Amino acid sequence: MGEKALDIEQQSGSSGTGRDGIRREWSRFKYPNSLIGYGIVLGLLTFFTYSVHYLNIPAERIFGMFGRVGDVLATRYFPPDFEYIADFGYFDAVIETIQMAYLGALFGLIISVFLGWFAAYNVSPSPRYIYPVARLFTMGCRSVHEMIWTILFVTILGFGLLPGVLALTMFSIGFAGKLLAEEVESIDMGQVEAIRAMGGNHLQVFVYGVFPQVRVAFTGISIYTWDVAFRAATVVGFFGAGGMGWYLKRNVMQIETERTAAILVSIIGLVIVSEFISTWARSRVDKAK
Amino acid sequence: MQATETSLTLKDVINARHKKQRVQLCFYLFLFALVIWSVQATVIEDTDWERIGSVSEIVASVSHFFGLDIGLIPDLLAPTIETFMIACLGTLLGLVICIPAIWFGALNVTPFKPVTYPLARISMTLSRSIHEIVWALIFVSAVGLGAFAGILAIAARSLGFIAKMSAEAIENIDQKPVEAIRAMGGSNLQIMLYGILPQVLPVILGIVIFEWEINIRRSAILGLVGAGGLGLVFFRQMNTFNYPGVTTVILAIFGLILIGEVVSHYSRKALN
Numbered sequence: 001m002g003e004k005a006l007d008i009e010q011q012s013g014s015s016g017t018g019r020d021g022i023r024r025e026w027s028r029f030k031y032p033n034s035l036i037g038y039g040i041v042l043g044l045l046t047f048f049t050y051s052v053h054y055l056n057i058p059a060e061r062i063f064g065m066f067g068r069v070g071d072v073l074a075t076r077y078f079p080p081d082f083e084y085i086a087d088f089g090y091f092d093a094v095i096e097t098i099q100m101a102y103l104g105a106l107f108g109l110i111i112s113v114f115l116g117w118f119a120a121y122n123v124s125p126s127p128r129y130i131y132p133v134a135r136l137f138t139m140g141c142r143s144v145h146e147m148i149w150t151i152l153f154v155t156i157l158g159f160g161l162l163p164g165v166l167a168l169t170m171f172s173i174g175f176a177g178k179l180l181a182e183e184v185e186s187i188d189m190g191q192v193e194a195i196r197a198m199g200g201n202h203l204q205v206f207v208y209g210v211f212p213q214v215r216v217a218f219t220g221i222s223i224y225t226w227d228v229a230f231r232a233a234t235v236v237g238f239f240g241a242g243g244m245g246w247y248l249k250r251n252v253m254q255i256e257t258e259r260t261a262a263i264l265v266s267i268i269g270l271v272i273v274s275e276f277i278s279t280w281a282r283s284r285v286d287k288a289k
Numbered sequence: 290m291q292a293t294e295t296s297l298t299l300k301d302v303i304n305a306r307h308k309k310q311r312v313q314l315c316f317y318l319f320l321f322a323l324v325i326w327s328v329q330a331t332v333i334e335d336t337d338w339e340r341i342g343s344v345s346e347i348v349a350s351v352s353h354f355f356g357l358d359i360g361l362i363p364d365l366l367a368p369t370i371e372t373f374m375i376a377c378l379g380t381l382l383g384l385v386i387c388i389p390a391i392w393f394g395a396l397n398v399t400p401f402k403p404v405t406y407p408l409a410r411i412s413m414t415l416s417r418s419i420h421e422i423v424w425a426l427i428f429v430s431a432v433g434l435g436a437f438a439g440i441l442a443i444a445a446r447s448l449g450f451i452a453k454m455s456a457e458a459i460e461n462i463d464q465k466p467v468e469a470i471r472a473m474g475g476s477n478l479q480i481m482l483y484g485i486l487p488q489v490l491p492v493i494l495g496i497v498i499f500e501w502e503i504n505i506r507r508s509a510i511l512g513l514v515g516a517g518g519l520g521l522v523f524f525r526q527m528n529t530f531n532y533p534g535v536t537t538v539i540l541a542i543f544g545l546i547l548i549g550e551v552v553s554h555y556s557r558k559a560l561n
Contacts, residue, residue, distance in 0.1 A: 047377070048377065048378060048381060051374035051377060051378055052378065054370070054371075054374060055371065055374055055375070055378070055436040055437070055440075055517075056435075056436075057378070057436065057437050057440065058437070062382075065431075065432060065441070068431060068432070069427070069428065069431045069432075069441075072430060072431040073427070073431075076430070095330075096330065096331065096335070099326070099327035099330055099331050100327075100331055102323060102324075102327055103324070103327045103328065103331060103332075106324065140543070143506065143542070143543050143546045143547075144539060144542070144543070145506055145507070145509065145510045145542075147422060147510045147513060148510060148523070148539065148542075151513075151523075151527060152354075152535075155350070155527070156347060156350045156351055157336075157340075157341050157347075158336075158337050158340035158341060159337070160335045160336045160337055161330075161331035161332070161335040161336070162331065162332050162335070162336045164331075165331055165332065231418065231420065232420070234420065235420040235422050235423060238422060239513070242331075242335060248423075252426060257430075264419070264423060267418075267419075267420075267423070268415065268418050268419060271418035271419075272414060272418055275414070275418065
């Protein structure tokens with residue numbers, strides 16, 4: 001603080017003699033920092049301009065584009081054909097989507113409890129061998145997008161809900177595993193050390209020292225994971241897993257735009273409902289803390 | 290007298306605890322029943338077990354994916370760059386279209402609360418609740434195949450997150466600089482430029498970098514529905530049953546995401 005005040009004092013005079021006896025001109029732009037900052041901005045701008053050129057983007061059409069998108073939506077996708085989705089087949093698909101998301105999130109959460117344990121540096125049974133493997137596995141699950149998981153599982157297992165469930169499992173592992181590991185890494189180590197000092201093994205340390213501390217956070221993470229998994233599940237069917245995505249795919253392929261619009265509206269509605277439920281449940285869990 | 294009272298309350302406590310335990314038990318039973326029902330419906334009934342065959346057949350079909358298609362690597366460079374650029378430009382465009390949403394969506398700066406605030410909130414929810422694949426489908430049908438549709442899809446998808454977090458950042462600013470500028474007779478624009486923006490700029494930049502990292506992951510798959518980049522190569526390799534090629538593409542995506550994660554980590558560190 002004292003340093004800083006002195007610094008400001010030095011710079012505030014239009015020309016003054018500094019602590020080290022060197023005359024300094026006041027400047028709004030401090031020499032190395034401002035140069036680096038403007039350099040980065042300039043570099044980014046050059047990169048952006050070059051990429052617009054490289055990708056052949058019609059930059060002058062960008063702002064007219066929004067009108068065009070609105071136009072397409074209004075003429076082709078309006079009015080949504082709600083009669084098409086108001087039947088039992090579609091209702092079944094909605095139920096299937098919910099089931100798929102539920103199972104995927106559940107399996108993913110069960111696995112990510114262990115991964116969160118193994119991938120947290122402070123309580124991992126073996127920080128040298130198990131920790132990096134668990135870390136890498138979580139990262140791998142997270143980096144591969146859920147759609148790619150779906151395509152891979154569909155290739156291996158064929159069409160159906162099972163590949164969807166497995167894809168969502170991988171997705172949930174990546175999502176919840178990281179959050180949980182971070183949560184475990186920030187626990188109070190006192191209890192862990194107490195159990196270790198009593199001669200507890202790794203499992204006992206986890207069950208009695210770690211888990212009670214992260215239980216509430218884990219409940220919140222599970223609800224959030226379910227919400228995100230549901231969001232993904234609505235589209236997973238697009239690549240061959242069942243549910244609403246399959247309806248979407250069929251109607252997109254047949255260019256039944258008004259039916260597509262109805263399906264999209266139903267997806268948005270369900271996602272908003274699930275988000276609402278998840279926010280409510282998480283606020284309840286936070287209060288229980 | 291006192292003793293009976295104590296025992297009464299003790300009983301109450303025990304009863305209450307038993308009741309709570311019973312409710313919890315019911316809840317867990319309900320969850321378990323849901324699991325059984327879902328497994329029954331999805332895994333047992335809907336799966337074509339004949340198609341899957343035996344364990345050895347699954348192992349065989351998984352083992353197709355092992356190995357790399359070295360010959361594909363030179364062809365991957367251009368799509369990788371394209372994917373990266375789609376992510377960057379998409380995030381930039383997302384940030385630009387975000388500005389009105391942030392302005393309208395922060396309670397303390399929104400110009401006309403009853404109209405603009407709900408408007409901003411609805412656009413944020415809409416943007417986040419539509420999956421990037423669906424956004425890409427909409428934009429591909431509007432502007433045609435190619436990277437441009439991908440950029441628009443990424444921008445539309447990132448609006449929600451950036452705007453929501455930034456609006457929260459603006460709601461939590463220190464009010465003193467704002468009051469100082471207002472006391473000096475500054476206009477609303479000046480308050481925004483000199484009172485609010487300097488406070489939230491680092492936060493917003495951090496959010497944007499975080500979103501950019503996620504957008505790399507998203508732009509890698511947009512090609513599946515015709516928006517260019519690595520997803521298109523993935524799609525082609527899959528359709529020609531070149532499974533080692535598929536693995537190669539996935540590794541390329543993995544590498545790109547790794548670069549993004551490292552850059553994002555260090556640049557966010559530098560911001561703080």
